[in-house]
Amino acid sequence: MARIRVRRTIDAPPGAVWEELRHIDRHVDWMADAAAIDFTSAARQGEGVTFTCLTRIGPFRLRDRMTTTAWIDGWEMGVRHDGIVAGSGRFTLRPRRRGRTRLTWDEQLRFPLWMGGRVGALVARPVLRAIWRGNLRRLAAIVERTA
Secondary structure, eight states: OEEEEEEEEESSOHHHHHHHHTOGGGGGGTOTTEEEEEEOSSOSSSTTOEEEEEEEETTEEEEEEEEEEEEETTTEEEEEEESSSEEEEEEEEEEEGGGEEEEEEEEEEEOOGGGTHHHHHHHHHHHHHHHHHHHHHHHHHHHHHHO
């Protein structure tokens, strides 16, 4: 199991950050590893939304089946990964001084044996952390430009 956590303070209030984050289909605009998102449920927001995400990291291409497991408007979004790499993830937003937001992205992922299992998770952790830090940097740029 790989536990990966990245954080970023964004120069915008939680409502502005949430306004971008809640649009799951737009995650491809700031997630370098998300190539395409296709909804498999009629709902596009809220708990229980299902979708597939084509994930690209280097030579790896995975179709990740995901379900939102938590949805607290303005504060939290949780997901379950049911693809080749399985696990769960969560975005949480917390207000900071001067109208800023602390966004935390926390994931726990299990890698299959053919991807190295626990050893693969150890190798993947710093790579994913670096990619996701860049993702949060791009999200912050979008939010700060529009806030």
